[in-house]
Amino acid sequence: MSLSADLWRENRDLARKALEHPFVAGLGSGQLSLVSFRHYVAQDAFFLESFARAYALALSRSPDRAGLGEFAALISGVLEELDLHDAYARRWGVSLAGVEPSDATLAYTDFLLRTAALEDVGLTCAAMTPCMRLYAYLGRELAEREGGGPAPDNPYAEWIETYSDPEFEGLARTLEGLLDRYAPAREPGGRAVNATYRRAMTLEVAFFEAAYRQG
Known part of the structure; x- marks a missing residue:
């Protein structure tokens, strides 16, 4: 089993917690409060800008040419996600200018x-x-619960379609491949990799919780 697969298996408890969270469940059912989703869109746009910058820092430290190309492709994927958030913002009157990050957002972006x-x-x-990996998992699970795709009248269908798309799965696998290539698998340094991965998973759940509380 690869390092990335091993880490995902070890953190399936948090993945399941995210899937069962009322925010994610509300996306799947279409019943999520629009207030919560508007908050999420603004906060996630702020987060994704930091995510792109983190990719850029990783690209600058890539030890080989292959890594340069793969990190560049991942940055492009984040920019496409930001375009999706722009579309949400226009549709539902969400301002993405001067977003005040929540405590949960700042905790994640600072990390x-x-x-x-x-x-x-x-x-x-x-x-x-x-x-x-979590978003690819959530998109796929929500799509499968709805018989292969969200109901046409689900206002959050585009979110589910984006993250259940094979193209997004491909981006997740690209990053997992980079993790397998560059991270120390186990000792020495293995504990740091495990702790870092789990910290990010914990922050994902906290991010959904912060958005849900707004509704």
Whole structure:
């Protein structure tokens, strides 16, 4: 089993907690409060800008040419996500200018940027992989619950379609491949990789909780 697969297996409890969270369940059913979703869109746009910057720091430290290309592709994927958030913002009257980050958002972005600025590229991958793998998992699970795709009248259908798309799964696998390549698998350094991965998963659940509380 690869390092990335092993870490995902070890953190399935948090993945399941995210899937069962009322925010994510509300996306699947279409019953999530629009107030909560508007808050999420603004906060996630702020987060994704930091996520792109963390990728850029990882790219600058890539030890080989292949890594340069893969991190560049991942940055492009984040920019496409930001375009999606712009579309949400226009549709539902969400301002993305001057977003005041919540405590949960700041905790996550500070963790990512501090890791990317101070640690090696392998540990940066460990901090970033959970977001990509978790969203691919949530999109797929929500789509499957609805018989292969969201109901046409679900206002959050586009969110589910985006993260259940094979293209997004491909981006998640690219990042997992980078994690497998650059991170120390186990000792020495293995504990840091495990702790960093789990911290990111914990922050993901907290991010959903903060958005849900707004509703």
